[in-house]
Amino acid sequence: MQYLKTSNGVIIKNIDSDINFEHTLNCGQCFRWEKKDDKYHAVVKNEHVAVYKSGSDITLENTTIENTKNFWINYFDLNFNYRGVQKELESIHPIFKKAYKNYSGIHILSQEPWEALCSFIISQNNNIPRIKKIINSLCTIFGEKINGTEFYTFPNHEIISRLNEKDLEPIKCGFRARYILDAALKVSSGEIDLENLKNVNTNKAKETLMKIKGVGSKISECVLLYAYHKLECFPIDVWMKKIMHTVFKDQNSDIFGKYPGIAQQYLYHYVKNNPGELNLSAVGQNS
DNA sequence: AACCAGGGTGATG
DNA sequence: CATCACCATGGT
Numbered sequence: 001m002q003y004l005k006t007s008n009g010v011i012i013k014n015i016d017s018d019i020n021f022e023h024t025l026n027c028g029q030c031f032r033w034e035k036k037d038d039k040y041h042a043v044v045k046n047e048h049v050a051v052y053k054s055g056s057d058i059t060l061e062n063t064t065i066e067n068t069k070n071f072w073i074n075y076f077d078l079n080f081n082y083r084g085v086q087k088e089l090e091s092i093h094p095i096f097k098k099a100y101k102n103y104s105g106i107h108i109l110s111q112e113p114w115e116a117l118c119s120f121i122i123s124q125n126n127n128i129p130r131i132k133k134i135i136n137s138l139c140t141i142f143g144e145k146i147n148g149t150e151f152y153t154f155p156n157h158e159i160i161s162r163l164n165e166k167d168l169e170p171i172k173c174g175f176r177a178r179y180i181l182d183a184a185l186k187v188s189s190g191e192i193d194l195e196n197l198k199n200v201n202t203n204k205a206k207e208t209l210m211k212i213k214g215v216g217s218k219i220s221e222c223v224l225l226y227a228y229h230k231l232e233c234f235p236i237d238v239w240m241k242k243i244m245h246t247v248f249k250d251q252n253s254d255i256f257g258k259y260p261g262i263a264q265q266y267l268y269h270y271v272k273n274n275p276g277e278l279n280l281s282a283v284g285q286n287s
Numbered sequence: 288a289a290c291c292a293g294g295g296t297g298a299t300g
Numbered sequence: 301c302a303t304c305a306c307c308a309t310g311g312t
Contacts, residue, residue: 028293029293120293123293123294124295125291125294126292126293126294127293128293129292130292131293179295213295213296214294214295214296215295216294218294218295219294222293235293237292237293237294238291238294240293272293
C-alpha cells in the first residue's frame with residue numbers, strides 16, 4: 001500500500017482490501033453518499049469529498065495524505081481483514097454464501113457520531129428514501145453550503161439545539177422532531193458526551209444513548225455499530241426480525257461469532273434485495 | 288383504503 | 301415481563 005498525492009487529492013495504490021463502495025454505501029448504514037459521475041460524493045467533517053475504486057487503487061478527491069492516513073483509512077475500515085470474516089460467516093450458514101456472492105465488499109463505516117445519531121433517530125418507523133429526503137432537507141435548511149459545490153454540511157448539535165419543533169416542520173420528520181431536539185439538547189449541553197463514548201464499554205454506551213427520548217435498543221445499536229465500530233452490536237429492525245425468525249429459527253446473535261454487526265449488514269442487505277429468501281427458508285428449502 | 292417503512296413510548300394486562 | 305395503540309408522513 002502506497003499513498004500518491006494528486007492535484008486535488010490522494011490515490012491509495014495497491015490496497016489489500018475487498019471494499020466495494022457500491023455495496024458499502026448503499027446497504028442502509030449511511031444516507032448521505034451520492035453517486036455522481038462514477039464517484040461517490042459526501043460531506044464528512046464539513047468537507048466535500050469524492051471517492052472511487054479502480055482495480056486495487058482507491059482515489060480520494062479533496063483530501064490530503066495526512067487525512068487519508070489519520071481518518072479515511074479508519075472511516076472505510078481498510079486495514080481490517082474482511083475476507084477472514086467472510087470465511088467464518090460462510091461456514092456458519094449457506095445464506096451467507098449467497099449474500100457474499102451478490103454483495104461482497106461491504107465494510108462497516110466509522111461515521112460521525114452526531115450525524116449517525118440524528119440520522120437513525122429519523123430512521124425510526126420510516127423507509128430509506130424518505131429518511132434520505134428528510135436528512136437532505138435538514139442539511140439544506142440548517143447546514144452550510146460548501147463553496148463551489150451543491151453539497152451542504154450536516155448541521156451540528158449546537159445549531160439544532162437552538163431550534164424548536166416549529167422550526168423543524170419544513171423537514172417533515174413528523175413525531176421525530178422532539179426526539180431530534182432532545183438529542184441535540186443532551187449532546188450540546190454536555191449531558192451526553194459523544195466523544196467519550198469511544199472509551200466506554202458497549203453496554204454502558206448503549207445505556208447512555210438510550211437516555212435520549214426516542215432512542216431505544218435498535219437505534220442505539222445502529223449508532224454504536226456505524227459510528228463507534230462496535231462490531232458486536234446487532235441492530236434488529238423489521239427485516240432482521242423476519243430473518244432471525246425464518247432463516248435462523250429465533251436463535252440469537254451469538255451464533256455469528258465475533259462480528260454479529262457484519263453478519264447483520266450482509267443479512268439485511270441481501271434479504272432486502274432478495275425478499276424471496278424469507279419464503280424459501282420458511283418452508284425449509286434453503287441451502 | 289389499508290398497510291408499510293432500518294422503532295419507541297406509555298398504558299394496560 | 302408481553303402486548304398494543306399510537307405516533308407524522310408519503311408511497312404503494
